[in-house]
Amino acid sequence: MTTTNQERSLAVLVGVQLPGIDDVEHAADLAELGRLVHTLGFDVIATVSQRRSALAAAAVLGEGKLRELAELTGGSGVVPSGAPERKNKARARRAAESGEGDEDEVELGGDDGDDAGDGGAEPRAGGAGQAARLATVVAVDHDISPSQARNLERATGAQVLDRAGVIIEIFHRHARSREAKLEVEIARLNYVAPRLRETGGGGDRQRGGIGGKGAGESALELDRRKIRDRIAELKEELAAVQREQTTRRALRQGQRRVALVGYTNAGKSSLMRALTGSEVLVADKLFATLDTTVRALHPEVRPRILVSDTVGFIKKLPHDLVASFRSTLDEALEASLLLYVADASDPTFRDQLAVTRGVLSEIGASEVPSRLLLNKVDRLSEEERDALRLEFPEATQLSAKIPDDVAALREAIIAFFEQSMVEAELLLPYAKQSLIGEIYENARVLSEEYDDVGGRLSVRAHAAALDRLRSLLAR
Template sequence: MAKTEAWHAAGERRTVETKPPVPRAILVGVQLPGVDDVAHAANIEELGRLVNTLGYEVVGTISQKRDEIDGATVLGKGRLEELAAMTGGTGVVGSMAVPRKSKARERFQDGDGKKPNARQPEPDSEVQPKPEFVIFDHEISPGQARNLERATGAQVLDRTGVIVEIFHRHAHSREAKVQVEIARLKYVSPRLREAPGSGRQQGPGSGESDLELDRRKIRDRLAELKEQLDDIQRDGDQRRSARRDQLRVALVGYTNAGKSSLMRALTGSEVLVADKLFATLDTTVRALQPEMNPRVLVSDTVGFIKKLPHDLVASFRSTLAEALEASLLLFVVDASDPAYESQLEVSRSVLREIGAETVPSRLLFNKIDRVSEADRAALHAKHADAILLSAMSPADVASLRETIIAFFEAAMVEDQLVLPYAKQGLLSDVYEHTCVLSEDYDATGRIMRVRGLPDAITRLRRTLAVP
């Protein structure tokens, strides 16, 4: 909140808190051959939700059908002039009298993720300020961004830049922060431009331009971050290795499909639940409630989205490893979203990219309470093996829990373990990884009839063996 001083009728001066202006944005999409009107509209609507998640207000949309994206300005001349009229630009590339400082440079030098200051109208003016941002539903090159900024007089972002910025703001754990900063610097580096009036450095690094110095700093920072990430991921690999014999379920799916709500319902954990894109970036692992022996662990993973930047997929390797190493994947789909089919394909595509397509899975249509009876029947007819449920329904969640338990019990076997008297300290390990059906004693130790996964029982037998 900004603070200003105002005089009141009584003559005293008071401090009044005022909200900072909300940045205003124009969305731009090019409909290429092979993309129908419904899919194109869904892409623009999703971009709008991304921009809203960033805290910006969408004040207009420009769309154009083209055979291909213009290599210099993305749009054709007429649409570019229309866009420039909305932002207060000239519509002419290279018309900017004074080149502006690279916005990528500003984001690199100001790494706190704060929104740039929006232009404000003069006090008491009724004229609405021009939009400060133009946001494209396509990946645009640094050269295209430069041309568009000159023609529109506004800051230009693409879908990738918006997603990277959202991740930057929503990362909380040390691992997520490092992963996002790596992706962010890789996005910013090629978009740095020489600021007007810059020259050669003096002293250390002399002979380098400001641009060369900034890029060298980014390379050095990336090397440092990758070392940090390797250390963090080694720790994570060790934690996952310690859980290798436990029953593990991973919730995967499109962003905002309701994974965190389902996670909370299944485990009773206080995970963040918010109706926004990418509310969850950090992997959460909790035990299925009520607990059973052996325990079932449930993981909530980062959501997927169309055109997810490749660097983010690569950076979140350890997060996605929860899906790769799970025994069961639950594909969570928002049944109320008209674009659910394409969203499901995006999720499956990302999992194929990390090699998780062979993990057993079940399809869950969440938010079914928002779907009409006719649409429910259509879903059931098209996806006969899918589970239709609402994370808000205790009965639906209880039924899903029984389905999860039944999946693991089908793979379990009964066997006998002998716990020597000298190794009674390992009793808790047996109870953690198996269900103990009966116990008896003889001269060798505790005789236990157990039920569990074959690999877990084999490992326990080796651990309990007397040399």
């Protein structure tokens, strides 16, 4: 076990506490970033935090905090300017070793007056073995510009990922279906394109020619054009895949559908497995599920109830990913019932719930009937559960690990659909006996009687299903 941990690369978190962000929210954001970075495969060894009125324009942090960060990564702590990057790094290291100033250092701006003694480098659990190693990745809890990322890399000598970059990389690794892979790749290329930079000797402009670069087109411009062309190809493929998905959803139109929605790692997949008996992936990781899964409620009822497990939400989700995964959220928009799943053991679940509701409101799903499920209550004390009952009297408290809780939720789902069903009698002529399966699929048959004309079936069904069945019998 220890050997495996030693093999994992190390990372440092960087966060700037901006005006309007209190200490609790700032700590929660950094903790979430730490979980994202851990999901990506890194061990977090320290956090460098600073209170500022705005991100430093050059390298996010002020000069003092930048040097603290560089001590954790083995970098120089200064941002060279003007000369080629490789030469500047060497000169910065020599200057740091000699104790002399570097005349080419970029003006970073000192730390704000209220930064003194605040938000230093906080070590994280890692052990003595990790303490001797340097971090190779710096994860910033903000969206930063390409120039800020480049300056941080020069100052620290480490790979720099902002929050959007971390999330996109996780999505890229976890996507399984063709649709999810296409959506993630489009978002990834949109993220990479503005961050391309010239490599050594690649900035010259070339003559045009068949199969070559356009007239006067640099290597960087060529790379960007290739990315634009690739994005266009991916969008065409995605459109074809989404047409197939639309056809599948149309076939399910009129069926009773429940969608599990909520923050990432709230326990949606665990509930999905418990309600449907399906072998969906369950993992204690952020964004373990990126593909919409649809299964029937188990044990099955008639008419059948379908349950959908959707992609989880997160704060500061990159806009490209929100747009890309709009199609997966269509399951929520077209559902008959939304089950908002919240991790009641997480002290920030109220903010997480607000994020979920905000995103669903953007796509128009706020009008869909919904129920709130406070999951993982087995981790709470009875006093904490009583407090939640007072705060959320309409919510259902449960744990996906407790069979009785899951059974009660199943009955509540069935009861929701039962209340909108009506009783009716259908006449099934002997010439239309082939429709008996269709009736059983879309209605609950209470009794059957047969005479010389055919069968008289007493059924319970939704009004729309009854209209459809009557039209089939009348043909």
